Amino acid sequence: MSNEVLTIKDVARILRLAEKTVYSMAKRGELPAFKVRGQWRIRRLDFDAWMDGKSRGTRGGEQGGER
Secondary structure: OOOOEEEHHHHHHHHOOOHHHHHHHHHOOOOOEEEEOOEEEEEHHHHHHHHHHHHOOOOOOOOOOOO
């Protein structure tokens, strides 16, 4: 099990998005992110699960959502 924690910069690099975009996604709750002393962080396990859900086409926490 990995205890790795990602930063906004890490996630932006992985998703190939601007940091500002990833920050906005975190702020709106679109990413499984949390703040530590005012800075956004994402646990690697949560991020990987989020990515898996996106690749499977789930929406709003539903499994097997319509495409």
